Each structure stands twice: as C-alpha cells, then as structure tokens.
Amino acid sequence: MRKFSIVPMFTEMQIAQRVDQVADDIAKDFKGQDLIMIGLLTGSFIFLADLMRAIHAHGLILQVDFMTVSSYGAATESSGIVKMLKDIHINVRDRPVLLVDDILDSGRTLQYTTTELLKKGPSLIKTCVLLDKPERRIMPVHADYVGFEVPDTFVVGYGLDYDGRYREVPAISRVEFHEE
Numbered sequence: 001m002r003k004f005s006i007v008p009m010f011t012e013m014q015i016a017q018r019v020d021q022v023a024d025d026i027a028k029d030f031k032g033q034d035l036i037m038i039g040l041l042t043g044s045f046i047f048l049a050d051l052m053r054a055i056h057a058h059g060l061i062l063q064v065d066f067m068t069v070s071s072y073g074a075a076t077e078s079s080g081i082v083k084m085l086k087d088i089h090i091n092v093r094d095r096p097v098l099l100v101d102d103i104l105d106s107g108r109t110l111q112y113t114t115t116e117l118l119k120k121g122p123s124l125i126k127t128c129v130l131l132d133k134p135e136r137r138i139m140p141v142h143a144d145y146v147g148f149e150v151p152d153t154f155v156v157g158y159g160l161d162y163d164g165r166y167r168e169v170p171a172i173s174r175v176e177f178h179e180e
C-alpha cells in the first residue's frame with residue numbers, strides 16, 4: 001500500500017452541528033409526510049444513524065431501509081460500474097423517499113440508485129449526502145441536501161473507509177498520499 005498520512009478536515013462537533021442543520025431542513029420539508037429513508041451501505045451507516053435521530057428530534061417520524069451497491073472495493077478510484085448487491089425490502093410505492101449516501105463523487109452511485117428506486121413508484125425521491133465533491137462529477141446528478149462540500153481528495157472517517165479501515169473514527173480526515 002502507498003504511504004499516506006491522515007489530515008483532519010471536520011471535527012466530531014462540526015459534523016454534529018451540520019447534521020442537526022440538515023435534519024432541521026429535512027424535517028421542515030417533509031413535515032406531515034410519511035417519509036422513508038434509504039441508506040446506501042456501507043459508507044452511510046453512521047451518518048444515517050445520526051441523521052435519523054436528529055430528524056426525530058426535529059419532530060418527524062420515518063421508516064428506514066438499506067440498499068447495497070458495489071463501490072470502490074479496495075481502491076480509491078471507482079470501477080465505473082455500479083451493481084445492486086442488496087435491494088430494499090420496504091414498499092416505497094406512492095411514498096416520499098430520501099436516499100442517503102456518505103459522499104457524492106462521480107455521481108454514478110446516486111444516478112444508478114435513483115433510477116432503480118424510480119421503478120418502484122415512489123411519490124418523490126430526494127437525495128442527501130454528507131459530503132459532496134462537485135469537481136469530480138461525471139453524471140448530471142446533484143444532492144438535494146449536502147452536509148459539506150469538499151475538494152477533490154480522498155476522505156475517511158465517520159463511516160467512510162480506506163480499504164475497510166477508519167470507518168469508526170468520529171472525525172472526517174483526508175488521506176494524503178506520499179510519493180515513494
């Protein structure tokens with residue numbers, strides 16, 4: 001593996017404050033609606049857990065389910081092909097859906113998952129990501145709710161991994177790779 005160091009970007013407290021603001025926006029926008037949140041595993045699980053409890057604190061009730069699609073594997077660059085590994089179980093027909101992911105990069109994952117979800121006939125699909133790397137976009141997608149915009153760097157922590165590691169770290173850092 002290449003030599004690298006971990007450089008802090010967002011503290012646990014900064015993340016908590018921003019998650020609360022995003023949750024407030026979502027709770028207002030979906031007030032009185034029977035919202036279903038769908039988390040994309042594995043990266044979104046910590047963000048989603050915090051986000052749904054913050055949404056609850058802002059007075060909205062909801063249901064949750066998860067979808068797994070193929071992603072980076074052990075590399076830091078996507079293969080470009082997205083595949084469904086685990087579909088949702090909940091019936092989303094005629095109900096509003098909030099699709100939640102950790103980070104929006106090329107846009108392939110959100111493009112693919114929204115297309116798949118649309119086939120199930122929800123009344124509406126909105127998207128929420130903790131992090132957005134707009135410079136990296138290949139597909140014409142955007143997220144309706146964004147925690148933080150980040151530059152074109154590889155980030156870890158708060159659910160995001162590097163080769164399966166660092167997901168449990170409460171803060172978000174970028175990985176700085178060193179030339180050998």
Ligand code: 5GP
Nearest residue numbers: 043071104105106107108109154155160161
């Ligand atoms: P996209 O399909 O938009 O290119 O990529 C989205 C997925 O790639 C995310 O769900 C995430 O799993 C992964 N990803 C993209 N950028 C990063 C990053 O900087 N760090 C980590 N750990 N995963 C990333």
Ligand code: MG
Nearest residue numbers: 041042043071
């Ligand atoms: Mg992911």
